[in-house]
Amino acid sequence: MALVLQDCYKQKDWVESIEVYMDLNTIKDVARPRARSELPVWTAGDAWLAGGTWLFSEPQVHLSRLIDLADLKWPPLEVNATGLTMAATCTIAQLDALACPPDWLAAPLINQCCRAFLASFKIWKTATVGGNLCMSLPAGPMISLTSALDGVCTIWRADGTERKVTVLDFVTGNQRNVLAAGDLLRQIDIPLAALKRRSAFRQISLAPVGRSAALLIGSIAAEGGLLLTVSASTKRPVRLAFGKVPAPHELREAILHGIGDGDYHDDIHGKPFWRKHMTLRLAEEIRSELSGAAAPP
Numbered sequence: 001m002a003l004v005l006q007d008c009y010k011q012k013d014w015v016e017s018i019e020v021y022m023d024l025n026t027i028k029d030v031a032r033p034r035a036r037s038e039l040p041v042w043t044a045g046d047a048w049l050a051g052g053t054w055l056f057s058e059p060q061v062h063l064s065r066l067i068d069l070a071d072l073k074w075p076p077l078e079v080n081a082t083g084l085t086m087a088a089t090c091t092i093a094q095l096d097a098l099a100c101p102p103d104w105l106a107a108p109l110i111n112q113c114c115r116a117f118l119a120s121f122k123i124w125k126t127a128t129v130g131g132n133l134c135m136s137l138p139a140g141p142m143i144s145l146t147s148a149l150d151g152v153c154t155i156w157r158a159d160g161t162e163r164k165v166t167v168l169d170f171v172t173g174n175q176r177n178v179l180a181a182g183d184l185l186r187q188i189d190i191p192l193a194a195l196k197r198r199s200a201f202r203q204i205s206l207a208p209v210g211r212s213a214a215l216l217i218g219s220i221a222a223e224g225g226l227l228l229t230v231s232a233s234t235k236r237p238v239r240l241a242f243g244k245v246p247a248p249h250e251l252r253e254a255i256l257h258g259i260g261d262g263d264y265h266d267d268i269h270g271k272p273f274w275r276k277h278m279t280l281r282l283a284e285e286i287r288s289e290l291s292g293a294a295a296p297p
């Protein structure tokens with residue numbers, strides 16, 4: 001993305017450095033920092049540019065400068081002794097291509113969540129994991145993935161400090177999150193223990209290639225309990241934790257009690273009552289699938 005029409009719109013008396021971005025004709029400047037020390041001081045009208053798949057998809061008349069993250073050249077993915085580090089700038093395609101160690105039983109979730117991103121290869125190759133979290137749409141599949149796997153966000157704050165927050169707490173509502181003006185999501189760390197959990201995935205959309213209306217992920221914790229993460233049907237991801245795999249009625253009660261009717265998302269991709277119904281149904285499917293996994297060997 002970030003198609004720069006460097007010369008087309010340049011007029012004789014314009015300064016040489018001015019570039020005009022495709023649709024965003026209020027953009028006067030593009031910064032390309034190569035290190036944290038080069039990040040410009042944040043001012044009104046600034047926006048971080050990651051893949052640009054959302055930024056360039058609608059008018060942004062309030063913006064006058066983009067700060068392109070590409071030249072920071074963060075390694076997209078790092079597998080280490082403590083788990084997996086995803087740079088905010090890691091693309092969906094890079095994540096989908098990751099060759100996971102065989103003992104990461106939860107690895108199929110990565111491909112399943114990438115495929116819940118119902119977009120063309122052009123979007124896959126450009127859209128980033130961090131951009132997806134920062135958009136904070138209920139149907140953000142990278143939110144589903146990283147919240148289900150106990151992901152922890154590292155945020156570079158505008159004042160030069162750093163903050164860590166779980167993905168579950170990062171997203172606070174539909175297109176709302178904890179970022180303050182000028183805060184930059186640097187990376188998401190997934191702990192090894194979460195990657196080793198046996199898991200189950202369910203997702204549904206109203207249309208065959210529509211946005212997720214409900215996306216649920218269950219996994220079995222080391223002690224045998226069930227961890228259920230509900231997303232897409234709700235405005236923000238919700239985690240329900242059980243000390244052991246619950247009986248069907250216990251699971252149903254926990255969902256009815258833990259997720260209020262007002263917590264379900266409402267848009268053209270699904271009415272709240274239908275999303276609630278699908279949440280209950282998909283949760284039971286996950287419970288049933290994982291019941292065997294919880295039994296002692």
Ligand SMILES: Cc1cc2nc3c(=O)[nH]c(=O)nc-3n(C[C@H](O)[C@H](O)[C@H](O)COP(=O)(O)OP(=O)(O)OC[C@H]3O[C@@H](n4cnc5c(N)ncnc54)[C@H](O)[C@@H]3O)c2cc1C
Nearest residue numbers: 048050051052053054055088128130131132134139140185
């Ligand atoms: C065809 C199509 C299908 C799509 N399907 C889905 C879908 O199923 N689910 C979904 O959730 N979205 C979907 N989107 C929306 C969007 O493409 C995704 O949310 C994508 O992941 C955004 O990532 P990006 O890197 O392109 O972000 P950008 O467009 O570059 O940025 C998005 C927003 O996040 C901010 N931002 C980006 N990176 C950071 C960072 N590191 N720190 C702080 N702020 C940052 C930007 O300033 C901007 O406000 C779709 C878009 C298209 C065009």
